[in-house]
Amino acid sequence: MSERCTTMEGRGPNMWQAATRLSSFSELLREHCRAIRSGFGVSVEVQDRALTAAFFAWAQIVEHHGADPRRNTPDYFQFLVGALLAQLLAARAIDTVPRIEDDRAAEGGRAIARWWPAGFALTTFCVELVRKVIAQECGEIVAASDKFGDIKLWQSFRENLSEEPSIAIAYFDAFMGLAPNWRNPSFFRERAAAHRKA
C-alpha cells in the first residue's frame, strides 16, 4: 500500500505513517523491546492480541481527532502519543519476562526500568516516537524533561494508573515538560496549549 519503516533511528519514510499502521507499529515496538532488553537488562515482550486491541482502540481516537483544526501542531501529536501510551498500558500490550540478566538493571542503577519494566519500556517508546514525529511533522525538537528521571513521579504514575488509565496522558505531558491536564486528560480541547491559542 505504501512505504513503511522498520526501525526508529535514521529512517527516511514518514514516522507518523509508520506509527498509524499496525504492521509497522508492531515492528517498531518489538525493536524497542529488544533495545530495552540489551540496554537495561530487563526482558519485555510484546503481547500480540493485547497490542492489536490497544492499537485499534487508539486508532478510533486518531480518527475522532482527524478533523481537528489543530491537527498539525506539536501538541496534537503530543496528545495522541499520550493517548497511545494510555491504551498500551491499559491493555498490557507488553509483558515482563523474568530472566537471569535482569540483575544487570540493578548494577547499572536503572532503578525505574527494573521497578516497572513494562511502564518504563512503553513510556520510553512513546517519548522517542513523539520526538521523531514532531521533528518530522512540525520541524520542532522536543525532548523529555528532567522529571523523566524522577522516581517519585513514576511511583505516582503507576499508582494512579490503576484507578484511571487515561491519566497516562497527563503523566506523559509531565515527562515531556508540558503542563498536564490532571482533571480531564483525555479531552484534547481542554489542554493547556488549546487555552494558550485561545
Next chain:
Amino acid sequence: MEAKPLIPRHIGPDLNQIHLALVDCARQLRYTARNVPGTDSVATETPHRQSSIPRPPLPRFLGSFGHLADSLLETAEAYAGHAIPPLQDHWKLPVEIDIDAESLSHCADDTKRIRSYSAVYYAAAKRFILRAGAADVLIFEHRINEGFIEFCEACRSASSAGEPAVAPHMTTESDVCQMFARLCLSLIDKHPIRSARFVELPDVLAPWWLIAEPNAYVFLLLGLLGCARRLCPGSLPADPDRALSLMADILGTRESKFRALLRERAPQALEQEFASIVKFL
C-alpha cells in the same frame, strides 16, 4: 472447435445449487446424528459431566444414520469430482481467503468460479468456528453459494443500468471496500451457518457474539480479511489462521459499532468501517 456442453448453460447454476443442497442435506444428517444427546460422540466430549448420571440406552439407528450421511457425502463428492476438487476436508488445512474482487464482480455466469469461492468461504468459516472452540458446526454451503450468486447478479444489473451503486472496476480502495461490504451483507442475509455447538466457552476475544450471531460475526470477519488481503497483503501475517485471528481481534475492538451498522442495514457505513480498519493495518 469447442465441444457443445451436455447440460444447457442456463440450468447450470440450478444444477449446481441442487448438488450443493444435497451435500448440505447429508451434512445435516451427519450433524444431527453426531449431536443427539446421549450418543457416543456427544458423550465422549463431556465425560466428566456424564459419569455420575445413568445414561439412557443409545438409539442404535443414529449410528447408521451417521454412516448413511457419510456415504451420501462421499457419493455426492464422487459425482461432482470431475468439476470441482473434493471439498469435504478443505477446512482441515489453513484456508487462504484470496478473492479476486475484480473478477467476482463480473462473474455472474461463471458457475465454477462462484462455486470455488463458496467452497473457500465454507471451509474458512468451518475452520474458524471449530478453532474458536466449537465441538461441531453445521454450515449450508448452498446458501453461501446463493449469497455469492445474488451479489454477482446485483453487480451485473447495477453495471448494465449504469448505476454507480456497485463499482465494477475495483480501481480504488473505496471500490474494494464497497464490494466486500456488500458481499458480506449478502452472505449474512442467507444465514448459512445453521448451528454451532460449543461445549465450553469460546476464546475470550471471539466471545459471545460468535455464539449469538455466528453469521454476522464470521462473514464480517471473512469480508474484512478479503478486503485487507486485496488492499494491503503485506500487512497481514502470512499464515491464514493467524491472519483470521488478527481480524477477529480487530473485530472484537469494534464490536458495538459493527453491530449497530448491521442493525441499521447501512452498506455505505459498513464500507467506511472496512476502509477505516484497513488503513490502519
